[in-house]
Amino acid sequence: MSERVEREYELKRTGAAEAMAGVKSGDRIFYGEFTLFPRLCDAALAAQKDGVTGVNVDSVCFTQMPKVAEVDPDGNHFILNDWHFGGVSRKLHKQGRCNYIPLTYHQGPRIMRKYQDYDIVVLTTGPMDERGYFNYGISNSMASAAVDKARRVVVEVNPNVPNCLGGNQESIHITRVDAVVEGRTDTLVQVPAANASDIDRSIAAHIMEVIEDGSCLQLGIGALPNVIGSMLADSDLKDLGVHTEMLVDSCVDLYECGKITGARKVIDKYKMAYTFAMGTQKLYDFLHNNPTCASYPVHYINDPKIVALNPKVVAVNNAVAIDLYSQVCSESAGTRQVSGTGGQLDFIFGAFGSKGGKGIIGISSTYTDSKGEVHSRINPTLAPGSIVTLPRSLVQYVATEYGMVQLKGKSTVERAQALISIAHPDFRDELANQAAAMGIG
Ligand SMILES: CC(=O)SCCNC(=O)CCNC(=O)[C@H](O)C(C)(C)COP(=O)(O)OP(=O)(O)OC[C@H]1O[C@@H](n2cnc3c(N)ncnc32)[C@H](O)[C@@H]1OP(=O)(O)O
Numbered sequence: 001m002s003e004r005v006e007r008e009y010e011l012k013r014t015g016a017a018e019a020m021a022g023v024k025s026g027d028r029i030f031y032g033e034f035t036l037f038p039r040l041c042d043a044a045l046a047a048q049k050d051g052v053t054g055v056n057v058d059s060v061c062f063t064q065m066p067k068v069a070e071v072d073p074d075g076n077h078f079i080l081n082d083w084h085f086g087g088v089s090r091k092l093h094k095q096g097r098c099n100y101i102p103l104t105y106h107q108g109p110r111i112m113r114k115y116q117d118y119d120i121v122v123l124t125t126g127p128m129d130e131r132g133y134f135n136y137g138i139s140n141s142m143a144s145a146a147v148d149k150a151r152r153v154v155v156e157v158n159p160n161v162p163n164c165l166g167g168n169q170e171s172i173h174i175t176r177v178d179a180v181v182e183g184r185t186d187t188l189v190q191v192p193a194a195n196a197s198d199i200d201r202s203i204a205a206h207i208m209e210v211i212e213d214g215s216c217l218q219l220g221i222g223a224l225p226n227v228i229g230s231m232l233a234d235s236d237l238k239d240l241g242v243h244t245e246m247l248v249d250s251c252v253d254l255y256e257c258g259k260i261t262g263a264r265k266v267i268d269k270y271k272m273a274y275t276f277a278m279g280t281q282k283l284y285d286f287l288h289n290n291p292t293c294a295s296y297p298v299h300y301i302n303d304p305k306i307v308a309l310n311p312k313v314v315a316v317n318n319a320v321a322i323d324l325y326s327q328v329c330s331e332s333a334g335t336r337q338v339s340g341t342g343g344q345l346d347f348i349f350g351a352f353g354s355k356g357g358k359g360i361i362g363i364s365s366t367y368t369d370s371k372g373e374v375h376s377r378i379n380p381t382l383a384p385g386s387i388v389t390l391p392r393s394l395v396q397y398v399a400t401e402y403g404m405v406q407l408k409g410k411s412t413v414e415r416a417q418a419l420i421s422i423a424h425p426d427f428r429d430e431l432a433n434q435a436a437a438m439g440i441g
């Protein structure tokens, strides 16, 4: 390590309380994304509660309850804003304490650079390397954009953050950092895939029919993508590629069994390109210093024009509901924000632009509510207040456990009929009656 780098590190090394000192009422702060939540600085900021009001704290998908929310149950001091909702933000939103920032994910960095300024950006990174770089680890995403718009940059280092090779913009140099906080040794949050149900397996089997040798995959989190991963591992398919928003455990399994080579990709050939990773320690260990994987900011990975450059892109995403006009809601239950647009619009659009590409919505035909009542996810219209994540003009394949239909080029009547054919049989007659009444039957 050069003397200059060492000196600069020593000058900037400080405690969390000092790093977060001087926050004023009305300041805006950005926290590291997904599982790279800055625990120490969050606690230090929470401790300053009594001196401030109206401090905005933003992130992309809080994966743990922020201390600033815990110490301020009435929201008198801190306002939380999330660019993508998971369980934590859903809970806070219900209490009126967290706002959603709408975006289609690939635009996030641009939106930030154009419209957002941060008083402090605090990220969890790996420890500094001998050249003076801190690696953004498993959350490249919008980190560089946030840093570009920060008055002050704080890094909270944790040696358990894997060193994720880029790609691009995967690290930050000490010269651009204002404060370094040490003391983290915690294991990263583990996010195992949910167990697959028989319904997930049936949906996956329909989707498997359109995956070919050389397909380039985007598989998100959850039971369905995970079961597709297992089916791919057991299949005869070869030379699969990965260009995905989120890298998950099943990519490791597929790589280890030789299914993923990336040999037929046009961009980032032989590499698994991604913008963030979430899974178990198996994934985090796999990523560490692994040149098979390339981490990029989201404005590259999710840009539909970039996605479309690889042939045979298969993007599989989940949804909450779909109506007979084929509008897809993936982010709200009626008026209740449960998730976000995330990268769904990006990848469905991108997949359609790819030569031989397929954008697929995989959805169970029904949903059972907390009272045990079964509802169709395919409905004549979306519930009042539902957010349209995919306009009907972009929807291509829809799969349920009853089959998969292709909707591009189909009329409104043909779309309604196709969707009814894959709805749960108990709801089909009523859906057909409603479609007729709506003039699309
Ligand atoms: C990360 C990637 O690579 S994916 C890239 C693309 N990104 C996206 O597709 C973003 C939008 N999509 C998503 O966020 C998800 O796929 C979802 C929300 C559609 C489904 O995700 P899952 O994890 O399977 O959802 P889950 O079953 O946990 O439901 C989420 C919440 O919605 C609620 N919900 C789901 N469906 C319904 C419904 N039909 N009616 C009412 N509530 C519903 C659930 O009760 C749950 O809320 P709770 O935690 O308060 O109980």
Ligand SMILES: CCCC(=O)O
Residues within 6 Å of the ligand: 060, 061, 083, 084, 105, 245, 341, 342, 343, 344
């Ligand atoms: C922020 C993006 C996460 C998703 O697309 O689901």
